[in-house]
Amino acid sequence: MKIFKQARRDAKSLFQACRTNGVLDESKVREVVQKVVATKPRGYVGVLQHFQRLVKLDIDRRTARIESATPLSTAQQNELSGTLARQYGQGLQISFEHNPSLLGGLRIKVGSDVVDATVQGRLDALAESF
Amino acid sequence: MNSILQEIESQIAGVKSTAMKQNVGVVREIYDGVAKIEGLTDCMANEMLDFGGGVTGLALNLEETEVGVIILGEFAKVKEGQEVRTTGRLLSVPVGKGLLGRVVNSLGQPIDGKGPIKETAFYPVEKIAPGIIKRKSVSQPVQTGIMAIDAMIPIGRGQRELIIGDRSTGKTTIGIDTIINQARSNKAAETAGDKGYRPLYSIYVAVGQKQSNIARVIAELEKAGAMPYTIIVVAAASDSATNQYLAPFAGASMGEWFMDNGMDALIIYDDLSKHAVAYRQVSLVLKRPSGREAYPGDVFYLHSRLLERSARVGEKYGNGSLTALPIIETQAGDVAAYSPTNVMSITDGQIYLETDLFYQGVRPAISVGLSVSRVGSAAQIKAMKQVAGRIKGDLAQFRELAAFAQFGSDLDAKTQGMLERGKRIVEIFKQQQYDPLPIEIQAAVLWTVQNNLMDDVPVDKIKDFQAKLTEYLTTRKADVLTKVRNEKAISDAIAADLKSAVTGFKQTYT
Numbered sequence: 001m002k003i004f005k006q007a008r009r010d011a012k013s014l015f016q017a018c019r020t021n022g023v024l025d026e027s028k029v030r031e032v033v034q035k036v037v038a039t040k041p042r043g044y045v046g047v048l049q050h051f052q053r054l055v056k057l058d059i060d061r062r063t064a065r066i067e068s069a070t071p072l073s074t075a076q077q078n079e080l081s082g083t084l085a086r087q088y089g090q091g092l093q094i095s096f097e098h099n100p101s102l103l104g105g106l107r108i109k110v111g112s113d114v115v116d117a118t119v120q121g122r123l124d125a126l127a128e129s130f
Numbered sequence: 131m132n133s134i135l136q137e138i139e140s141q142i143a144g145v146k147s148t149a150m151k152q153n154v155g156v157v158r159e160i161y162d163g164v165a166k167i168e169g170l171t172d173c174m175a176n177e178m179l180d181f182g183g184g185v186t187g188l189a190l191n192l193e194e195t196e197v198g199v200i201i202l203g204e205f206a207k208v209k210e211g212q213e214v215r216t217t218g219r220l221l222s223v224p225v226g227k228g229l230l231g232r233v234v235n236s237l238g239q240p241i242d243g244k245g246p247i248k249e250t251a252f253y254p255v256e257k258i259a260p261g262i263i264k265r266k267s268v269s270q271p272v273q274t275g276i277m278a279i280d281a282m283i284p285i286g287r288g289q290r291e292l293i294i295g296d297r298s299t300g301k302t303t304i305g306i307d308t309i310i311n312q313a314r315s316n317k318a319a320e321t322a323g324d325k326g327y328r329p330l331y332s333i334y335v336a337v338g339q340k341q342s343n344i345a346r347v348i349a350e351l352e353k354a355g356a357m358p359y360t361i362i363v364v365a366a367a368s369d370s371a372t373n374q375y376l377a378p379f380a381g382a383s384m385g386e387w388f389m390d391n392g393m394d395a396l397i398i399y400d401d402l403s404k405h406a407v408a409y410r411q412v413s414l415v416l417k418r419p420s421g422r423e424a425y426p427g428d429v430f431y432l433h434s435r436l437l438e439r440s441a442r443v444g445e446k447y448g449n450g451s452l453t454a455l456p457i458i459e460t461q462a463g464d465v466a467a468y469s470p471t472n473v474m475s476i477t478d479g480q481i482y483l484e485t486d487l488f489y490q491g492v493r494p495a496i497s498v499g500l501s502v503s504r505v506g507s508a509a510q511i512k513a514m515k516q517v518a519g520r521i522k523g524d525l526a527q528f529r530e531l532a533a534f535a536q537f538g539s540d541l542d543a544k545t546q547g548m549l550e551r552g553k554r555i556v557e558i559f560k561q562q563q564y565d566p567l568p569i570e571i572q573a574a575v576l577w578t579v580q581n582n583l584m585d586d587v588p589v590d591k592i593k594d595f596q597a598k599l600t601e602y603l604t605t606r607k608a609d610v611l612t613k614v615r616n617e618k619a620i621s622d623a624i625a626a627d628l629k630s631a632v633t634g635f636k637q638t639y640t
Contacts, residue, residue: 057168057195106149112169117149125150128182 007046014047015054023091024058061111064094069102069118084110153216157181158196162415163205163370167197167214176256180215181208188221188372191416198416200372202237223380225387226250230331233348233362236377238384241364253383255376259438266444268478271509272330272396272453275311275566276304278496278559281518281576282525283481286509287330287394288442288451292473294458294465295483300494301457302343303563304481305398306350308455309334311566312396313356330453331388332356333397335363335381338374338404350564365408374408382439382452389443389450397440401457402433406469423468430472437476465500479503493560498525511569512619517576521555528552554584557592570614571600574628577620583632599635607631 014036018028032051036044064084066072072080081094088110099107103119155169165187173179179187179199185207191198201208202221223238228248235241238249268286285291293301309332319327334351336344344364351357361384365377378399388395399405406429413426421427433456440454456477458470463485465474474480479502488495507515531549535541541549558579561567575596578584587595603611610627614620620628 053195060169061171109154112153112155112171114152114154115149116152121150 003046003050004043007043008050010041010043011047011050011054014051015058018055024055024062029055059093062088062091062093064088064092064108064110065097066094067097067099067102067107067109067118069098069100069104069106071098072096080108084108155197155214157208157210157212157214160205160208160210163201163372164412164415165199165201165205165208165214167199168195170197170214170216173197173216174218176220178217178219178221180217181212182215183207186217187214188376190412191418200375200412200416202372202376205370220254220256221376222252222254223383224249224251225253225384229361229384230359231357231361233364234380235369236363236365236373236380238380251387253387255379255383256435257383257386257439259435260441260443260447264441264443264447266442268442268451268505268509270328270394270442270451271506271511272308273311273315273566273569274304274308275314275568276307276494277561277567277572277575278494278498279304279481280510280514280569280572281559282498282522283479283496283501283503284506284510284514285453285455285503286442286506287453288440289479289503289505289509290437290440290454290456290477291503291506292456292458292477292480293483294460294470294474294480295495296460296463296485299483299485299488300563301459301483302347302400304483304494305334305400305455305457306347307564307566308332308396309351309360309398310354310356310564313351313354313359314566314568316359317355328394329359330394330396332360333363333381333385333395334360335365335378335397335399337365337377337399337401338367338408339400341366341368354564371408371411374405375412378402378405378436382436385452386439389441389452390448392448392450394451394453396453396455399436399454399456401459402473403459403469406432425468429469433469433473434476437473478505491560492556493563496559498522499529513573513614513617514569514576516620517573517580520580521576524548525552525555528555550585550589551579553589554579554587554592557589558584558596560593567600568611568615570611571603573614573620574603574611575599577625577628578632581625581629583629583636595639598639599632602635602638603631 014032018025018032033048036048066080077096084094085092101120105118107118107121108115153170153172155167157165158168159166173189173192175189175192177189179189181187181201185201185203187199187201189197189199224247226249228250232240232244232247233242234247240247268288270287272285272287274280274285279285293304295301312330312332316329319329334347344366348362351360363377363381365374381397381399385395385397406425409429409432410425414420414424418426437454437456440452442451443449456473458473460470461467465482482497482500483495484497487497527548531545532552535549558575578599584592584595610624610631613624617624
């Protein structure tokens with residue numbers, strides 16, 4: 001479905017309204033969606049679709065995914081969380097995953113930034129260089 | 131032995147395993163050689179992106195939530211959901227003398243099967259043109275070897291001269307002739323050991339042309355022995371629009387290397403109408419807003435930034451130059467269309483080729499009235515100025531009178547004389563393709579016409595007279611020609627020599 005320019009603009013202003021101090025407020029997001037669905041303004045499906053996309057991108061930006069070849073101890077997890085919070089600011093959702101296929105090391109993904117310190121990543125880079 | 135082991139151990143301990151920090155995105159859409167990528171928050175404009183598996187892309191559109199990328203190479207390999215990385219590099223092509231004699235694609239990769247290229251350096255494809263401080267006015271000539279151009283529309287090193295005309299009016303031929311003439315002059319100066327001569331290297335950029343045409347041009351250049359001084363950049367009609375869009379910029383980078391290193395280069399963009407069409411396609415699939423004739427708003431900037439890269443730079447900055455001969459194809463002689471007017475306003479003059487003249491047998495079919503060179507006369511050698519100074523005016527007058535003369539037969543002697551002179555000049559300017567003439571022969575022949583020595587030769591015999599005179603001068607009076615070439619002017623002594631040579635020849639000519 002084509003999302004019209006006006007719908008995009010409306011979605012963006014709704015999205016801006018849901019932010020407090022630069023961090024997305026989940027309760028406000030819920031409220032906005034309920035209000036829009038209830039009042040059904042012109043082109044509201046497009047507005048909601050674009051709104052969902054903006055929220056998704058924001059969540060992606062504020063989500064850190066840490067994959068490690070061996071499970072990390074709580075102390076290690078706390079240290080990593082602290083470092084990431086210092087770098088990317090408050091409101092970061094951090095998830096830890098255990099992924100043996102990395103062979104060794106860590107892979108941290110925050111938004112579109114990736115810090116790859118895994119054995120598998122290095123092997124891939126090596127294979128690519130040939 | 132122990133010390134070696136310890137050394138290795140300490141080396142290993144010293145090696146720090148650093149983590150690779152990257153910025154990645156995910157392919158959201160892929161169509162027509164264009165991809166929309168989500169993520170890539172640190173992506174820069176015109177940055178190269180790595181799709182993995184040897185496929186690269188060029189970030190052209192930086193939007194609010196996504197990045198519009200044109201894919202270089204095989205876009206069929208790219209899949210939705212695939213990861214894309216930034217590289218922090220700009221698109222670059224190999225440059226240097228190692229490219230001379232080679233045929234490359236728009237990324238500078240060889241396509242002539244002659245093995246890898248020995249490049250000197252890599253230059254970014256998009257580069258800022260030299261500024262006003264670096265520039266110098268045009269002062270040295272580019273001899274095209276085409277008499278009509280060298281006499282009436284002279285081109286200087288660092289100039290941008292547009293070649294414009296309908297299909298099959300000989301636009302490419304002018305470019306090829308010029309390349310061949312440069313190769314001949316370079317070779318002649320090399321064999322003579324002339325240190326003062328500045329060789330002119332040529333770059334021919336073929337955009338959106340048929341492969342058969344390109345093959346013909348290459349064969350012609352090889353036959354003339356011009357390939358050792360020429361680089362050919364090919365983005366044929368079957369190449370993607372992306373490659374066709376990039377080819378002229380890649381060629382310009384290769385030319386800029388010569389300019390930056392104090393050498394002279396000539397670049398022919400054949401042709402920019404197809405380049406504009408390729409850019410229009412790229413822009414439309416990237417969903418950029420379209421304007422007149424569906425071209426994007428920045429189609430003027432596309433050509434202006436390309437042609438501004440041709441320049442003559444001052445002694446302090448290497449004293450090099452890059453001359454550009456862009457070609458534009460008009461539709462049914464319409465020079466007021468969009469891209470012709472755009473490019474005309476950027477260049478320092480144009481050579482307009484007319485279909486009517488071409489079919490009348492006037493080849494090269496240069497229209498004297500509409501062709502101009504705004505800066506080239508400063509670069510013309512004195513000998514040529516002496517003999518050709520008045521020709522353009524004479525020829526324009528001839529055309530006007532010829533139109534009048536059709537109505538009546540009673541003409542005064544002065545008008546008759548002007549008409550006869552005009553007819554002879556038109557004949558003199560007719561020239562075979564791929565046969566450029568050295569400047570001293572041009573000067574000698576034009577001197578003969580201007581000094582009334584051809585007035586008694588019938589018009590239909592002029593070409594024959596010219597050919598035999600040229601042969602006579604080159605075989606029997608080579609010393610006079612050498613003097614013209616070295617002194618670059620026709621002094622009274624040379625004029626007397628020329629007069630005796632021509633009158634001597636006329637006694638034997640039947």
